[in-house]
Amino acid sequence: MRPTKRLTKSEGFASEVDRRKRLGQFFTGVGLGKILAALSFAKHASSIVDPMAGSGDLLSACLDLGARPKTVGAIEIDPVAYEVCRNRLVKSSCVLGNAFDPAVLARLPRCEWDLVITNPPYVRYQSMAKGAGLHFKLPGAVEVRNGLMAALDGMTALNEKDRELFRALVSGYSGLADLAVPSLILCASMVSVGGRLALVVPESWLSRNYAAVVHYLLLRWFHIEHIVDDEHAVWFEDAQVKTTLLIARRVERRSGAFDWGDGDMFVRARVSGKAMGPGGPVARLFPGKKNSEELFAVKVRKVLESNSGFEEELTSASLVSLGRVANNLKRTCSKQKWLSVVGEKASSHPETCCVPLDFLERWLGEANSRTLVSLADLGVSIGQGLRTGANGFFYSRQVFVNKKEALVIPDGVPGVNEVMIPLYCLRTVVRRQSELPEGFAIHNKDLMGRVLDLRAQALAEDIKEGGDLVKKLYTPMPKSLAVFVRKAAHANFGTTLKPKRIIELSAVAPNIRKGNPVKGIPPRFWYMLPDFTPRHAPALLVPRVNGGTPKAWIVADSGVLVDANFSTLNVQEGTGLDVYAVLAFLNSTWCRVVLEHTASVMGGGALKVEATHLRRIPVPQFEDERLHHLSKLGRRLAENGSGLEEIDQLVASALLGRTAKQEETAALSRLAEEGRIRRGRKKEQKGV
Structure with a gap:
């Protein structure tokens, strides 16, 4: 019997799949690890640790790339993976245990590190409701939070004020957060000033509301340097979502997370699935070269040095403003209870909604200075449909x-x-x-x-x-x-x-x-669903998973319930906006472009559009006449499906502040189509 199968049985799991799911195990592989190591200057780090090491892929990648740190540390909770890691890294300090246990952390040779590199476990909150395992205990959500809180006391990379603020973030992160959130807070607390944090995370995680606490942490204690996207979800064969590499340099605590300027930049790169070869995920970018990962890192770094991006068939990179990221995060965090605890103030007035993409800023041109708002600012509530549980x-x-x-x-x-x-x-x-x-x-x-x-x-x-x-x-x-x-x-x-x-x-x-x-409160029984709310019986819906073009429907008859497979929208009365205007806007090419390039691409090429993505669509401030016309077009769209070109013309004109030219609306259509093509089926894009 294989060790994993034997452990699965002895620890009380129904199958190896269940055990891996509870552990959040997706081993990185040395090839991808080398890219992360090269981008994070692993060669120059005198100390490297992976607190969720798995079988040691990332640490092995650092060493294979030529890193010779004085100290290497690893923690792994899975005894089978731990044995593999320990045998691979014979000169390293490998610890078997729960990384959120202060006693386990104390067994590492250091408390702060030049490079913290990890692929954090992705375990959904439902699986973390309670602990698991018999002899090798997997902590539940409460144990993780309490352990992390206690562990902060021993983090010498943080001063006392840092610890106080970190505690507020640990107390404040959502109970709906997956295990990656506390994992990344832990990893961030271990990075010495001037050191780097190098992460493998699901692309969808970057847009989750519950991850806002980590985004805030990164903007206040780190300078994000590079984000690299797995364009066609080929880096992990058994994962169903695209993966992202994130590298950030630790800085002294900033006075706030939202004061980055438009001139503060990081590099956002993408790598096509066709770039993968026998030598790794970027092997075909540099045919015949054995050090493709290092060459790729040099290529990406030059973008920041030259202040100029590049666009090639197998890869591209562009500069992204940290100021824009910070402004978008400020909107996301406006209702977070922890925000005031860490000394930040959320404006009581709607903030302008930032255009999320550089190429859309270029399309807007001078109109980019015009005020854009969100659907929520206009009185549109966005949620998710009914989840019955059975x-x-x-x-x-x-x-x-x-x-x-x-x-x-x-x-x-x-x-x-x-x-x-x-x-x-x-x-x-x-x-x-x-x-x-x-x-x-x-x-x-x-x-x-x-x-x-x-x-x-x-x-x-x-x-x-x-x-x-x-x-x-x-x-x-x-x-x-x-x-x-x-x-x-x-x-x-x-x-x-x-x-x-x-x-x-x-x-x-x-x-x-x-x-x-x-x-006067009666008991309720298992066969009674909770009371329905407006989000369960919406005026509009948008499918959450879209194989084709994202599209919105109006629910013409009131009282129809909608499943959680859909994001749902309702329009508040007295806002000057009606459901037909929203229907028209959501089916405009502008919305298609924003969603194609900001929503999450799944492993099979489908676009996952969550309520979060809809909330972040920038909306022009329509004049009354245009809004009335948009409503008429939406009514016609609902009745016979016509009027999409007129809707595009009207929305583009509202965005530009003048009548849009035909070539301008055509340019938007091309951008939307490019996004759809780019998320082609995973099996068609491997190129191997």
């Missing part, structure tokens, strides 16, 4: 309906093919993209998806045992529905190896509420 039970497809009941086919309840359910227990829902029409308007009559709404019904046994308040507020379920619910309660919603009842699902268990008769 779609197989709560979702179904209607196949027949009479005046009182509907025959539905549940999406996935073992042992149940169909069931009759009263109409008052069903709500219409958009579950997936395949249910969307070709046009731009969604109508109730065309939707067969249904969601089970049992907030006013209960099983007879629950009513019997629930007390007077339950008897008063809930009506008994009809027989066929009750049979269905009881079957679902005992069905296996897990796997054969790891069976799980529906009540044990992490997103279903919170449905249960004990209630408080004194306060």
Whole structure:
């Protein structure tokens, strides 16, 4: 039996995949590690550490590149990976344990380092709700936060004021954050002033709201030097998202994170999947050369030295303003509770929304000085649709309906093919993209998806045992529905190896509420979804995963629920903006360009558009006449799908502050198409 399989079994995991998922393991590989090492000047570092070392790929890459540090340190929590790392790095100080444990950190030979290089574990918060493992414990979210807080006391690279501010950031980061957030805070605290932080992170992570705390930390204690994008998601064969390399130099704490100027720059580079060869991810950029990683690093650094980018078939690089990044971050952080604790002030007035890309700044020309706002500034709320936690039970497809009941086919309840359910227990829902029409308007009559709404019904046994308040507020379920619910309660919603009842699902268990008769609060049962909010029944939706061009739809009939597969939008009344104007704007080429170049590209080439990306789209301040015209165009778009060219002309003119020329709108269309082509299918772009 292989060591990993033996450990999987002894530690109580259902499979090696489950174990790796809980560990957040995606080993980097020496080839990619050499690029990171070259960009971070590993050769000049006298001390190098990887606090989440895995099998030691990144540290080995530094040594293979010619680094000869006096001290090399590594921490790894997985005993199998640790043994590999220790055997590879025989002259290094390798420690087996949890990097968030101060006692484990104390076993390293140093507290501060010239280079901290790592590929932090990416473990979603749902998996971190509690610890895991038996003999080799994996900490839960609370243990990680508490351990990190305690570890700051021993970080000599921070002075007392630094520690105070770091503690505020540790206390303030979101409970929805994945493990990469505390991991990067830990790594940042270990870098000596003048040293460097070198990271492998998912591209999507750079745009997550919950990662804003780390972005803030980087802008206040570091100078970002390089960000390199894996354009076609080929660096990690088994990962489904694009990867990014980030290199930042540690500086003395700045007075604030938002005071960077427009002249303060870093280099943003991209590497095509076709650049990968037998010698590594950039081998085909320099045919016949053995030191392709170092040559690539020199090429990228010259961009900053020459103040000029480059565009080639297999790679490109441009300068990005840290001032612009800081301004965008300030908007993102405006509602973060930790912001005032670290001495920053969020403006009570809407900030101007920065144009996120250099080439769009060039397109705007002199109009770039015009004030742009966000959709939120105009009264548009953006969120995510309904997450049931058990779609197989709560979702179904209607196949027949009479005046009182509907025959539905549940999406996935073992042992149940169909069931009759009263109409008052069903709500219409958009579950997936395949249910969307070709046009731009969604109508109730065309939707067969249904969601089970049992907030006013209960099983007879629950009513019997629930007390007077339950008897008063809930009506008994009809027989066929009750049979269905009881079957679902005992069905296996897990796997054969790891069976799980529906009540044990992490997103279903919170449905249960004990209630408080004194306060008039009734209990709730597992089959009752939480109350629906406006974001669950929106006016507009945008799919979160887009194989083709990102597109917005209007939900023409009120009350239709929308699944979490979609970002959802609602327009506040009294703002001067209506839903048709927003529909038109979101389907403009301007929005396509922004999303194509700022949203996250997944491994298969699909574009993942989150609510965060929609919130960051710069919006011109439309004059009343233009806004009225935009609304008319949006209404026409909803009715018959026409008017897109007129919408593009109107939006471009509003952005430029004058009538847009045909060649200017054509230039925007080319930029949008370039973005779509660039995220071509992963298998078509490997070039190997």
